[in-house]
Amino acid sequence: MTELIIILLILLPIITAIILFYVKPATLKPVRLPRQKGCTFCKKKQKNMVPYYNDHGSSILVCTLCLEYAERRAYRRQR
Numbered sequence: 001m002t003e004l005i006i007i008l009l010i011l012l013p014i015i016t017a018i019i020l021f022y023v024k025p026a027t028l029k030p031v032r033l034p035r036q037k038g039c040t041f042c043k044k045k046q047k048n049m050v051p052y053y054n055d056h057g058s059s060i061l062v063c064t065l066c067l068e069y070a071e072r073r074a075y076r077r078q079r
């Protein structure tokens with residue numbers, strides 16, 4: 001019987017660690033990419049969209065054609 005308690009005591013932190021590992025990314029990780037699918041400027045949908053922060057600090061997506069425009073507007077690129 002004591003062996004069972006020892007096993008439980010060993011397993012409990014491992015189980016909680018596993019649960020925290022899987023729960024944390026879903027709850028605490030902020031969603032960095034905006035929900036919009038099209039480019040902020042030309043509204044076109046492209047595969048290689050680059051996430052930027054606009055003047056208000058919110059995320060926007062910029063297509064490769066509008067990158068120059070975003071840089072000119074001094075938008076910060078997300079990393």
Ligand SMILES: [Zn+2]
Binds near residue numbers: 040062
């Ligand atoms: Zn664009």
